[in-house]
Structure formats: C-alpha cells, structure tokens
Amino acid sequence: METPTPIEVELKLALAPTGPEALAKHSHLASQPALQQLLTNTYFDTPQGDLAKARIALRLRQVDGQVLQTVKTAGQGGGGLSQRQEWEWQIAGPGLDLAALAELPPFQGELSGVLDALAPQLSTDFTRRSWQLKEGAQGQVSHIELVVDEGEIISGDYRTPIREAELELKGGDPEALWALALTLAEQVALRPSDSSKAARGNALSEQRWPLPQAHSPAEWLHRATLALDAYHDSQQASFLSDAQQALTTLADHPELDAAERGYAQALPSALDAHGQPNTAYGKAALALAHRLAHQTALR
Structure with a gap:
C-alpha cells in the first residue's frame, strides 16, 4: 500500500449543460494540454449502508488498465470547497483489498466489523478531461489539477447525469483555487456544489x-x-x-x-x-x- 495523501483540498463546481464544452474552450485553458480518460467506478458499502452513515466513501476505479482503491472521509467546508482525508493505492483487483482497509483509521473501532459485508452498491462511469495548471506569480505558484467529468451515476434503477468540474490543490495555497474558479466563472455557467458523487449516489438509491x-x-x-x-x-x-x-x-x-x-x-x-x-x-x-x-x- 502506497503512502497516502492525507488531506484532499478541492473545489467542486456543477456545470450547466453548455458548461463542459465552454470550459474546455476557455481562454485560460486554450494553450494547455488536456488528458482524456474513461473512468469506471464501483462504490462499496454494507447492505445497511454503514459507510454512508459514517460519511465514508469506498471506491474501486478502473482507469488506464489499473485498478485503484480509494477511501475518502466526509468533507469539511462549504460553498463548493471541501477538505477531507483520502487514501488511494493500486491493487491487483478485481475485488477489494480488505487487509489494507483494515489498517486505515476509518476502519478502526465500530467499522472494523463490517469489512466482510461490503458489496457493490452503485457505480459512476464518466469521461474525464484533466489539466495540470500552475497558478500564481513567481515565488507563489500553486499546482492545481482541473478536471471536467461527464457521465452518469447508476444506482439500481436510478440514473442521474454527471456534469461537473473539480479543482484539486496538488501543492500551494488554497486561495489559488478560488482565484482560478472565479476566472473560469467569467465565461462559463457554473455554480458551487457541495455533494460528492458518492453522496449523490447514496441519496439517489434511497430517494431521500x-x-x-x-x-x-x-x-x-x-x-x-x-x-x-x-x-x-x-x-x-x-x-x-x-x-x-x-x-x-x-x-x-x-x-x-x-x-x-x-x-x-x-x-x-x-x-x-x-x-x-x-x-x-x-x-x-x-x-x-x-x-x-x-x-x-x-x-
């Protein structure tokens, strides 16, 4: 298991129907190369929803021939900005790496007994375009990964579209996230979003x-x-x-x-x-x- 990145700092933006293409054509990104990937994701929980109740997301992601296992805790923040713990590592697949899960802080205590009951509950399949951006003046440059996701969340018989942008701070000052988002908002119809894909899928499943x-x-x-x-x-x-x-x-x-x-x-x-x-x-x-x-x- 790889050393995790303990804190993810991210600004999530919901896009209007014209938003993804407008953002991709934004003058701020025009000269930047974009990576396009197809991401297939399966989220796991117990039949009783123990992880959802604890506001923990457990995901297997297939991308570029690899399988990544990810655990995220509940985000703290609002107005689109969240900070949360995240652990991610490559596994052989196709099943969960339960031994490594058992070592993580979220699965100590009450959740230590649910590992054997984990099963697929929902999926998110989407195309991702991503840009690696250096923002700010010399001496205060921040590294931001900007992604645009388009696809859908599937939970049983329910489906809902994914059409969003995420600005994740890879290094530097969180203020750079706000500055970049405001620059994009000058030309692109968007709004802050406070709901993760996992939370949206869980609500969709429960219809609540x-x-x-x-x-x-x-x-x-x-x-x-x-x-x-x-x-x-x-x-x-x-x-x-x-x-x-x-x-x-x-x-x-x-x-x-x-x-x-x-x-x-x-x-x-x-x-x-x-x-x-x-x-x-x-x-x-x-x-x-x-x-x-x-x-x-x-x-």
Whole structure:
C-alpha cells in the first residue's frame, strides 16, 4: 500500500449543460494540454449502508488498465470547497483489498466489523478531461489539477447525469483555487456544489435528500447549494423552491456586510426556471462563498 495523501483540498463546481464544452474552450485553458480518460467506478458499502452513515466513501476505479482503491472521509467546508482525508493505492483487483482497509483509521473501532459485508452498491462511469495548471506569480505558484467529468451515476434503477468540474490543490495555497474558479466563472455557467458523487449516489438509491437546518449566512448558502444538487438529481420541484427560499433568506441575513449582501442579492435572479446558473450566479456565489469561508477560518 502506497503512502497516502492525507488531506484532499478541492473545489467542486456543477456545470450547466453548455458548461463542459465552454470550459474546455476557455481562454485560460486554450494553450494547455488536456488528458482524456474513461473512468469506471464501483462504490462499496454494507447492505445497511454503514459507510454512508459514517460519511465514508469506498471506491474501486478502473482507469488506464489499473485498478485503484480509494477511501475518502466526509468533507469539511462549504460553498463548493471541501477538505477531507483520502487514501488511494493500486491493487491487483478485481475485488477489494480488505487487509489494507483494515489498517486505515476509518476502519478502526465500530467499522472494523463490517469489512466482510461490503458489496457493490452503485457505480459512476464518466469521461474525464484533466489539466495540470500552475497558478500564481513567481515565488507563489500553486499546482492545481482541473478536471471536467461527464457521465452518469447508476444506482439500481436510478440514473442521474454527471456534469461537473473539480479543482484539486496538488501543492500551494488554497486561495489559488478560488482565484482560478472565479476566472473560469467569467465565461462559463457554473455554480458551487457541495455533494460528492458518492453522496449523490447514496441519496439517489434511497430517494431521500435531507437538507440541513441553517442559521448563519454560510449555512444558508450551503442549504441552497444542497437543495440545487438535490433538485437536479431528484427532479422534484420542491427542492428548487427550497433553494430559492434559502437564497432569499440569505440575501436578507443581518450578518452580511454590504459587499456580501450585494453578492447574495444577485443570486436568486441568476438561476433560470430549470435551476441552471448563468455566469452572474457563478461569479456571485463563488465570491460570497470565498468571503464566508475566510470569515469562518478566522473564528
């Protein structure tokens, strides 16, 4: 088993239907080479959903003739940005490497007894285009992997499209993620997303999309983001109403300063009738999420 990368820092963006091609043609990427791969992924859990309840994702990925086993813990953050533990290593396949799993911190304690009950529960198959980018000025250069995924999540009889971009910090300053995302949002219709592929697949399987209670501005933005994620996967109109209500509440929140209120007030009208963002939504949502994340970090 290879030495893991303990913390993954990533900014996830949901794309409008025109988003993937618009992003690939973005002037910031035009001169950068892209790698295209087909990724076939199977997620494992117990029949009772013990890993999902613990907010742990266990995946086997087939890519370029290799099989990779990955474990991810729940992400901490919001507004599209998450930080979480991740372990990934190559295995012989096709089954799980249970011995190595048993050595990982998430599978100590209560989950140590579920390994023999793990079985495939859902799959995600998608095409990935990726760019390796160096962002920032000399002396402060950050390495960011930008990927665009297009495909679908399959859980039993349920399916939902994958159409998203992920900006993962490979080295450097997390601020570079926000700067790059805002640059892309100038020309591409996108929005922050707070739902991983595994979480989306689990919700799809259960046909249940719970929304968290909200009090602070960051919590209302998170609730709106999750409601939009839920709407696009469930096609239940109530979630689009929930998102609009959360955005309206956010815009009137007394804890926002003048700049934050301006960003928040731009959001409700920047979604179309199908819950898709225009470029104004992406720019305002990212700017607001960035400010709120910075305030949270200072507390």
